[in-house]
Structure formats: structure tokens, C-alpha cells
Amino acid sequence: MTTTYSRITGLGFYVPDNVVTNDDLTQYMDTSDAWIQERTGIKQRRFFTYGKETNASMAAAASRMALERAGLAANDVDLIVYATLSPDYYFPGSAFLMQRELGLEGIAVIDIRQQCSGFVYALSIADQFIKTGMYKTALVIGSEIQSTLMDKTTEGRGVAVIFGDGAGAAVVQATTDLEHRILSTHLHADGRYAEELYLKDPGSSRPNHFITADTATAGGSSVVMNGNTVFKHAVVRFMEVINESLQANGYQPSDLALLVPHQANIRISGYVQQQMNLPDEKVFNNIQKYGNTTAASIPIALTEAFEQGRIQPGDLVCLAAFGSGFTWASALIKW
Ligand code: COA
Numbered sequence: 001m002t003t004t005y006s007r008i009t010g011l012g013f014y015v016p017d018n019v020v021t022n023d024d025l026t027q028y029m030d031t032s033d034a035w036i037q038e039r040t041g042i043k044q045r046r047f048f049t050y051g052k053e054t055n056a057s058m059a060a061a062a063s064r065m066a067l068e069r070a071g072l073a074a075n076d077v078d079l080i081v082y083a084t085l086s087p088d089y090y091f092p093g094s095a096f097l098m099q100r101e102l103g104l105e106g107i108a109v110i111d112i113r114q115q116c117s118g119f120v121y122a123l124s125i126a127d128q129f130i131k132t133g134m135y136k137t138a139l140v141i142g143s144e145i146q147s148t149l150m151d152k153t154t155e156g157r158g159v160a161v162i163f164g165d166g167a168g169a170a171v172v173q174a175t176t177d178l179e180h181r182i183l184s185t186h187l188h189a190d191g192r193y194a195e196e197l198y199l200k201d202p203g204s205s206r207p208n209h210f211i212t213a214d215t216a217t218a219g220g221s222s223v224v225m226n227g228n229t230v231f232k233h234a235v236v237r238f239m240e241v242i243n244e245s246l247q248a249n250g251y252q253p254s255d256l257a258l259l260v261p262h263q264a265n266i267r268i269s270g271y272v273q274q275q276m277n278l279p280d281e282k283v284f285n286n287i288q289k290y291g292n293t294t295a296a297s298i299p300i301a302l303t304e305a306f307e308q309g310r311i312q313p314g315d316l317v318c319l320a321a322f323g324s325g326f327t328w329a330s331a332l333i334k335w
Contacts, residue, residue: 005181006130006138008333010072010171011303012065014058015290016046020147025161030154036161041266045164045291047147055088056097058167059143062299063102070171072137074102077171079135080109081125083118083142083295085324086149087111090202094143108135115197116262116323117187118142118295119168120331123319124185126172127331136174142295143167149199151222159225162265164291168299180313183332186244190326193233197225197324234264237328238272242320245332256282257315257335260305262322263287263297272320284310294323311335 021044022033036042048058059082067074082095089097093111114121119142126138144167150160175181201220202211238261246252253276261269266287273283284305293300298319305311315335322328 002176004131004133004174004176005178006127006172007175007177007181008170009173010066010068010070011169011299011306012062012069013166013168013296013300013303014061014065015166015300016048016053016058018047018049019044020047022161025152028152029157029160031157031161039267040162041285041287042162042291043288046166048145048165053145054097055084055086055143055145055167056094056101058165059094059098059141059169060101062143062167062169063098063139063141066139066169066171070173072171074104077104077137077139078107079126079129079138080104080107081112081122081138081140082109083112083114083122084144085113085115085118085199085294086144086146095141098141114295114327115325116264116292116294116297117321117325117327117329119298120185120319120321120329121187121327123170123172123182123331124187124329127182127185130172130174138172140170140172140299141167142297142299144294144296146223146294149223156222158227159223162292163223164293166290166293166296166300168296168303170299170302180334183249183334184245185329185331186241186248187329188237188241188327193229193326195224196229196326197223199223231265231268233326234268234322235271237322237326238268238320239275241328241330242272242276242318245318245330249332251316251332253278255316256318257312258282258284258305258310258317259320260284260298260301260317261320263290263301264292264322
């Protein structure tokens with residue numbers, strides 16, 4: 001009996017054309033280009049334009065690119081797994097809206113909320129469904145509009161300078177080719193740290209009503225982050241989960257052709273790179289251009305890495321993420 005695996009056969013991304021530089025942010029808050037670049041590596045990010053883009057429309061644009069590169073039509077897709085922390089509606093999820101935009105009524109959609117690890121979790125879900133034979137072709141999405149979730153005043157500057165908007169997509173298809181496939185995925189979470197990086201309101205467990213004048217003005221409707229705690233956990237968990245994927249498949253860090261880390265902060269990626277003794281050409285970073293786009297960061301980075309010829313057939317590629325929840329996850333791929 002032949003075993004079914006899954007493989008990424010197409011990649012795409014979409015970012016809004018509204019570029020917001022670090023200098024642009026100084027109009028709203030007390031910060032500086034030098035502070036942001038030194039602490040995060042970010043030079044600019046993209047913010048969506050109201051009326052032009054939505055979370056789902058960006059994902060649809062990324063999906064069209066990925067499908068074209070896979071040589072498929074939209075109606076070849078039988079599953080959508082969609083990761084976002086910033087859905088267009090509280091419910092239903094943005095997967096439904098993107099499905100509608102692509103004209104794929106009737107197929108299965110799954111929305112997940114795993115924040116910065118969302119794309120790797122989504123990839124793992126697609127991988128499991130394909131390996132069991134239930135579905136053959138999945139669109140795996142990470143898409144975020146975070147610019148509306150942040151307090152863009154001096155009070156919120158520790159968060160607002162980091163995050164950006166954008167979307168990425170991967171087409172994942174069934175294969176029997178042992179040499180070119182997703183080797184394994186590794187998923188983790190620790191809810192003890194849920195409030196270290198979170199958005200409290202709107203939430204259902206409130207007195208009286210879902211949204212009140214108080215919750216709208218009391219600061220709970222902006223992202224809150226304890227940056228130091230996030231940083232300390234991130235560097236440990238990134239290392240752990242990358243090593244877990246390598247060990248599960250009998251590889252060492254030196255076997256990697258490319259590490260594509262979630263673009264959280266250039267200092268986190270730099271620390272991991274140094275600890276794993278990886279040269280610059282084996283670690284992909286584009287946080288300088290887009291900031292931290294949460295679930296979208298890995299598929300955007302992966303697409304750019306592919307476009308730049310940094311991934312070749314047969315390469316060992318590791319995707320690794322850490323984020324709110326806390327969550328952390330990795331995927332090891334033989335390209
Ligand atoms: N511009 C200028 N100054 C700022 C600032 C900004 N955007 N944000 C914070 N500051 C100030 C603080 O007010 C503080 O001032 P003080 O010393 O007078 O009190 C000072 O800079 C240091 O703040 P601190 O929060 O200790 O800075 P830091 O070195 O920890 O850097 C982060 C802050 C957020 C960049 C850093 O903690 C980080 O990268 N954490 C991980 C975040 C992350 O990756 N999140 C995504 C996870 S998926």
C-alpha cells in the first residue's frame with residue numbers, strides 16, 4: 001500500500017501598498033527610527049486601507065497567486081485552513097469570506113486562532129487531513145489586519161511599532177513522493193501565559209453586554225504585550241521546537257538549507273541563528289520591510305525566499321514560530 005504525504009506546491013502573498021515607515025509613526029507617538037530599528041530590526045510595515053482591503057480579500061489575493069504557481073484552478077481546492085487573530089467579523093471566521101470570494105461554496109473551511117504560530121498549526125492541520133486521505137488539495141492561509149488593533153499613541157508604542165498587515169498562502173497537495181514532502185510538524189501551547197500578549201475586548205465573559213462604552217474606552221480593546229516576558233520565552237521555545245523537528249527526522253542544524261522563522265523580532269531570529277551556528281544565508285528575514293505580520297509572517301517570508309531562489313528542490317527547510325497563547329510550533333519540509 002502506498003502512503004500519502006503532503007507537499008507545498010504553490011506559494012503567494014499580498015501586502016497593502018500603504019507603506020508606513022518608522023518616521024511616519026513619529027507623527028502619532030513619541031518614538032524614533034533609531035529606537036525601532038535597534039530593538040526590532042523593523043524599518044517599515046504596511047497598513048491596510050479601509051474600503052480597499054479586508055483580511056479575507058488580502059488572503060484571496062495571496063491564494064490566487066499560490067494557486068497560479070501551483071498550476072491549479074480555485075475549484076481544485078477541497079479544504080481551506082485559515083489562521084488569523086484579526087478576523088473581519090467576530091463570527092463567522094474570515095475563511096468563509098475568502099471561500100465566498102474564491103467561489104468555492106460547499107468545501108470545508110476551518111478558522112483557527114493560534115496567533116503567531118497560526119500558519120504552522122494550519123499547515124499541520126492540512127497535512128493531517130491530506131495524509132488520512134480525507135482531502136487532496138488545501139489552501140493554507142495566514143492573514144492579518146493588526147493596524148486597527150493597536151493603540152497608536154505613545155502609551156501603546158511598545159506594541160504598535162512592531163506589528164503590520166498582510167497575507168500569505170500555501171497550496172498543499174497530496175503526494176506519494178517520499179523525497180519532496182512535509183516531513184513532520186510539531187505543535188505546542190501553554191495557556192498559563194495567555195495574558196502576556198493578548199487582546200481582551202470584545203469578549204463574552206463580561207458583565208451585562210459584549211461591548212459597552214466602558215470596554216471600548218478602558219484600554220482593553222488594544223493589544224497588550226509584556227515584551228520582556230515574550231522575548232525570554234520566545235528564544236527558548238524557538239530553539240526547542242526547531243531541534244525537536246530536526247531530531248524527529250534524524251537531522252542536525254547543519255543539515256538545514258533554510259530556516260524561515262516567524263518574523264517576531266530580528267533580535268530573536270539573530271539569537272536563534274547564533275545559538276544554532278547557522279550562517280546568514282541559511283536564515284530568512286524580511287521583518288525589515290513588513291514588521292511582524294503574525295500568522296502571515298511565515299507564508300510571506302517563505303514566498304519571498306522561494307521567489308529569491310533561496311529554496312531549491314530537495315532542500316531541508318524548517319518553519320518555526322512562537323507567539324501569543326503562548327504557542328510554538330515547527331514544520332520540517334523536504335522541498
Ligand atoms: N519608542 C521609543 N521608546 C520606547 C518604545 C518605542 N516604540 N517602546 C518602548 N520604549 C521605551 C520604554 O518606555 C522604556 O523606557 P523607560 O526605560 O524610560 O521606561 C524603554 O524604551 C525600554 O522599554 P522595554 O520595554 O524594556 O524595551 P525592550 O528592550 O524590552 O524592547 C520590545 C521592547 C517590545 C522591542 C522587546 O521587549 C521585544 O522585542 N519583545 C518581544 C516582542 C515580540 O517579539 N513580540 C511578538 C511575539 S510573536
